[in-house]
Amino acid sequence: MADQSSLLQTPLAEKHQSLGAKMVEFGGWLMPVQYSGILQEHQAVRTAAGLFDISHMGEFLIKGPSSEAWLNSVLSNDIRAISPGHGQYTLMPNEAGGVVDDLYIYRLEDQVYLAIVNASEIDKDFAWLQKKLVPNVSLENVSKDYAGLALQGPKAELILYRVFEGEFRRIKRNQLMLSTYKDHPVLVARTGYTGEEGYEFFCPAEIAATLWDHLLAAGAPFGCVPAGLGARDTLRLEACYPLYGHELSQGISPLEAGLSYFVSFDKPERFTGKESLRAQKDAGIPRRSVAFEMSGPSAPPRAQYAVHANGEKIGEVTSGGVSPTLKKNIGLALVASTHAKVGNKIEIEIRDKRYPALIVKKPFYNNIQK
Amino acid sequence: MSNNTPDNLKYAETHEWVLEQNGIATVGITDHAQAELSDVVFVELPAIGKKLAAKSPAAIVESVKAASDIYAPVAGEVVEVNTALSSDPALVNQSPYEQGWIFKLKISDPNELSSLLDAAAYSAKLG
Numbered sequence: 001m002a003d004q005s006s007l008l009q010t011p012l013a014e015k016h017q018s019l020g021a022k023m024v025e026f027g028g029w030l031m032p033v034q035y036s037g038i039l040q041e042h043q044a045v046r047t048a049a050g051l052f053d054i055s056h057m058g059e060f061l062i063k064g065p066s067s068e069a070w071l072n073s074v075l076s077n078d079i080r081a082i083s084p085g086h087g088q089y090t091l092m093p094n095e096a097g098g099v100v101d102d103l104y105i106y107r108l109e110d111q112v113y114l115a116i117v118n119a120s121e122i123d124k125d126f127a128w129l130q131k132k133l134v135p136n137v138s139l140e141n142v143s144k145d146y147a148g149l150a151l152q153g154p155k156a157e158l159i160l161y162r163v164f165e166g167e168f169r170r171i172k173r174n175q176l177m178l179s180t181y182k183d184h185p186v187l188v189a190r191t192g193y194t195g196e197e198g199y200e201f202f203c204p205a206e207i208a209a210t211l212w213d214h215l216l217a218a219g220a221p222f223g224c225v226p227a228g229l230g231a232r233d234t235l236r237l238e239a240c241y242p243l244y245g246h247e248l249s250q251g252i253s254p255l256e257a258g259l260s261y262f263v264s265f266d267k268p269e270r271f272t273g274k275e276s277l278r279a280q281k282d283a284g285i286p287r288r289s290v291a292f293e294m295s296g297p298s299a300p301p302r303a304q305y306a307v308h309a310n311g312e313k314i315g316e317v318t319s320g321g322v323s324p325t326l327k328k329n330i331g332l333a334l335v336a337s338t339h340a341k342v343g344n345k346i347e348i349e350i351r352d353k354r355y356p357a358l359i360v361k362k363p364f365y366n367n368i369q370k
Numbered sequence: 371m372s373n374n375t376p377d378n379l380k381y382a383e384t385h386e387w388v389l390e391q392n393g394i395a396t397v398g399i400t401d402h403a404q405a406e407l408s409d410v411v412f413v414e415l416p417a418i419g420k421k422l423a424a425k426s427p428a429a430i431v432e433s434v435k436a437a438s439d440i441y442a443p444v445a446g447e448v449v450e451v452n453t454a455l456s457s458d459p460a461l462v463n464q465s466p467y468e469q470g471w472i473f474k475l476k477i478s479d480p481n482e483l484s485s486l487l488d489a490a491a492y493s494a495k496l497g
Contacts (some may be wrong), residue, residue, distance in 0.1 A: 022408070033435070034408060037408055037409055038408065038409050038434045038435070039409045039434065230434060230435055233435075234434060297456070298412075299412045299414055299430070299432055299437070300411060300412055300432055302437065321411075321434060322411045322412075322434060324434075351414070351430075
């Protein structure tokens, strides 16, 4: 095992250790990949609930009278579409139309925002945004001050009521509220990365362990278990949520990734990459991210495996594996647009052999009520 | 931590076990290895008749997270593979030393067996 002593640790590191988690490196952090087992944890989230440590994610606080216009100039979605108490998924494009990072941004107050960015991209994102900063906007990296927990699954809400009691009122998908826990402020957002209903909590690092224990204890009678990065990945793959570095990168545009919904060409501000993205849209998007399932028995498809059709290479797998829910081998692939049609037959190259697969409708699984 | 290591087996540093009977080596992965990999979802078996050098890749065990090579602990020719793993790869987790065996080799050089670890040495290596 590689040296783990130089890795960053979350405020819940001791909890993971005492729960017997298997720890791995992820984006510079020492994180639990699994506790009881990926398949078991996956199943618990689909049928009951799972509790994840997401403290490795980065948090930036953005404030100031010009923050709305500035955010609209560096992010692809239209921040004006959300009022205080709401969040949105958005992308931070580069000039070429690729993606610096994908993120969630919550509007806490009219001119106060909290952005949640990928753990491995925190420093890069912060430097990128700092360079683009304008007067009357303040940008602060508060990643160290915040812990993040995600409680996901059909029983999440029941568990939440038991822990927050009167400090919680029902919110809709993508909404958030400022609650309190043991006299500390906690942001509770109805968001997640699993394809299930669920909540994410952002709280001061010093109460993370207490909140973690309380959620687990309150959740145990409902079948809630701690869940690691392994299950987080299989769950998000079934739900077809992109993972930065796989479905999205500096060289893959949001349009190619199928995220046009989160790119607003109509907002008044010019945003980074707008012209490149517009040109790509007008000329025809060259590649598309598609969902596929293997047609017969094969090894699980993995990222970077070649995808073929009619004897020619048409793209690559970006994520793949076993779907514990569907009991099938599934994946996402970035392929030439001409081949990106639901129902098309493709082949996945696994260790020099090609296996038949079928392009299917996205997502493989979704249990979130609209 | 799982590290059941039966005394009647020999072990490779790369976490395969070997049961030698009448010049045939039955090979699988250890309890420790299956626990480390967790949730085995696919096993790629070697072709029967394939001649393998000692320490060369012989099979592939895939867990939810990754694909791992399984090496031939000694040189030999593949004479049988565990086809039950094709439909039930989790046997590698449930029964690593019995139903989860992976392939059998006709041993080329019986002297090579002495280079493998015994149960005590392998256990010590796991710490």
